[in-house]
Amino acid sequence: MLDTTRLTELSEALECSVREKDVENIQRLCDENDEFIRSIQPVSDAQLKEQIKTFISIHRSAILFIKDVHSEMQKQLYQTNKSRKGVSQYKGVKNAK
Numbered sequence: 001m002l003d004t005t006r007l008t009e010l011s012e013a014l015e016c017s018v019r020e021k022d023v024e025n026i027q028r029l030c031d032e033n034d035e036f037i038r039s040i041q042p043v044s045d046a047q048l049k050e051q052i053k054t055f056i057s058i059h060r061s062a063i064l065f066i067k068d069v070h071s072e073m074q075k076q077l078y079q080t081n082k083s084r085k086g087v088s089q090y091k092g093v094k095n096a097k
Contacts, residue, residue, distance in 0.1 A: 002039075003036070006036060007052070010029065011054060011058050014055075018061055023069055
């Protein structure tokens, strides 16, 4: 049986973290509750089904936010590496790498 209290608490905590754009807390919540999240199964109860749909929506938005942050970090890393390579091409800059 699905622990509805835990599902509700996790949904609220995850939604709050997404609103606050708290990357570390989102990752911590997902890591700590990974087994619980993976254990969620389809149910026939309409009210519980709505809770699960809400959680899935919040979880999806958290995943998209983390992907966007990751993508932005990759872009910044690429720009940093590109700048370093550009600087090292100048004569007189020998230890820029």
